[in-house]
Amino acid sequence: MDTESSVETKKSEYFLQLAEKLENTRDLTDEELFALLESDSEEVDSLLAERARKVRERIYGKDVYLRGLIEFTNYCKNDCYYCGIRRSNRNAERYRLSAEQILECSDLGYELGFRTIVLQGGEDPYFTDDRLVTIIKGIKERHPDCAVTLSIGERDKESYQKLFDAGADRYLLRHETADKCHYEQLHPKELSFEHRMQCLRDLHEIGYQVGCGMMVGSPYQKTEHLIKDLRFLQEFKPEMVGIGPFIPHHDTEFADKPAGTAKLTIKLLSIIRLMLPDCLLPATTALGTVDPKGREKGILAGANVVMPNLSPGNVRGKYLLYDNKICTGDEAAECIRCMAARVEKVGYRVVESRGDHIGFRN
Ligand code: 5AD
Numbered sequence: 001m002d003t004e005s006s007v008e009t010k011k012s013e014y015f016l017q018l019a020e021k022l023e024n025t026r027d028l029t030d031e032e033l034f035a036l037l038e039s040d041s042e043e044v045d046s047l048l049a050e051r052a053r054k055v056r057e058r059i060y061g062k063d064v065y066l067r068g069l070i071e072f073t074n075y076c077k078n079d080c081y082y083c084g085i086r087r088s089n090r091n092a093e094r095y096r097l098s099a100e101q102i103l104e105c106s107d108l109g110y111e112l113g114f115r116t117i118v119l120q121g122g123e124d125p126y127f128t129d130d131r132l133v134t135i136i137k138g139i140k141e142r143h144p145d146c147a148v149t150l151s152i153g154e155r156d157k158e159s160y161q162k163l164f165d166a167g168a169d170r171y172l173l174r175h176e177t178a179d180k181c182h183y184e185q186l187h188p189k190e191l192s193f194e195h196r197m198q199c200l201r202d203l204h205e206i207g208y209q210v211g212c213g214m215m216v217g218s219p220y221q222k223t224e225h226l227i228k229d230l231r232f233l234q235e236f237k238p239e240m241v242g243i244g245p246f247i248p249h250h251d252t253e254f255a256d257k258p259a260g261t262a263k264l265t266i267k268l269l270s271i272i273r274l275m276l277p278d279c280l281l282p283a284t285t286a287l288g289t290v291d292p293k294g295r296e297k298g299i300l301a302g303a304n305v306v307m308p309n310l311s312p313g314n315v316r317g318k319y320l321l322y323d324n325k326i327c328t329g330d331e332a333a334e335c336i337r338c339m340a341a342r343v344e345k346v347g348y349r350v351v352e353s354r355g356d357h358i359g360f361r362n
């Protein structure tokens with residue numbers, strides 16, 4: 001009995017040391033990361049969350065930044081195995097918003113207090129550079145104090161440059177996995193790991209605040225892959241990191257694969273906060289989908305961004321990357337009120353601010 005409890009004490013001490021080392025040096029060895037990621041102890045998770053909170057509060061206080069998400073097209077030319085709006089899903093009801101509809105959404109977002117508008121969509125060739133430039137300029141003219149974030153996939157560098165010159169400030173492009181073989185298990189042959197990485201480098205070179213990130217618990221993912229993801233984040237130094245659990249979609253190749261867990265996602269949020277102290281880290285909708293309190297737990301583990309949905313009510317139920325997505329029935333105003341209440345309940349506050357990365361403030 002005594003030896004058993006002394007083993008437990010030693011283990012706790014070891015994890016306490018790891019959390020301390022991670023906070024102080026922003027780094028751990030692969031072996032140490034492996035031990036943290038594989039541990040199923042609640043105590044370890046709360047140890048990490050506590051330190052992650054401390055670090056985020058030192059930099060960002062209690063502020064939680066809002067991003068108004070406009071899902072403006074669910075047409076996509078790609079066929080990623082995990083994604084519900086992949087081109088070969090004949091059951092997806094396709095839609096595109098008009099420029100006017102997008103601008104109206106941004107007006108509503110502005111009124112509701114959003115100072116970042118995120119334009120997210122599938123890779124839809126209808127949205128040429130010219131069309132997107134008009135939309136970006138339109139938002140910027142009406143709301144010069146808003147940041148515009150794009151999340152529209154892989155394009156060439158000239159295109160990224162044009163959109164940046166039109167006024168786009170930030171770009172979200174998840175790397176999905178930092179392991180080439182794993183990337184190929186999640187994507188068809190025509191999509192390449194190298195091109196994905198090239199896009200991320202191009203975006204940084206142009207001057208965007210860049211967000212990358214991975215799905216947690218995606219099919220075939222091993223702890224070793226997650227360690228590679230963390231190493232990639234340390235090296236690339238993105239301004240934002242979007243992570244969420246993989247959730248199967250019934251019309252995809254991965255319909256029968258298990259979902260990633262809230263627990264591992266939340267642990268990774270804490271580790272990422274400790275590795276990249278000043279990054280912008282959303283508590284994602286996918287996290288809120290696998291656990292009704294997921295977003296709150298994410299905030300308590302170091303996340304400092306939430307992304308309520310601003311898409312018009314009649315298309316919300318059609319932008320379904322995965323099953324059981326939350327907030328598809330709510331109006332934007334309702335969604336933001338609900339989000340603000342959730343954030344306040346855990347001791348934080350949503351703020352009316354662009355919420356730039358601290359390296360991009362003037
Ligand atoms: N489960 C969870 N996240 C998904 N995404 C796409 N499909 C799924 C899914 N089935 C994520 C990808 C993509 C982002 C927009 O949504 O990481 O980059």
Ligand code: FES
Pocket residue numbers: 308309326327330334335336338339
């Ligand atoms: Fe959308 Fe709660 S955040 S309904």
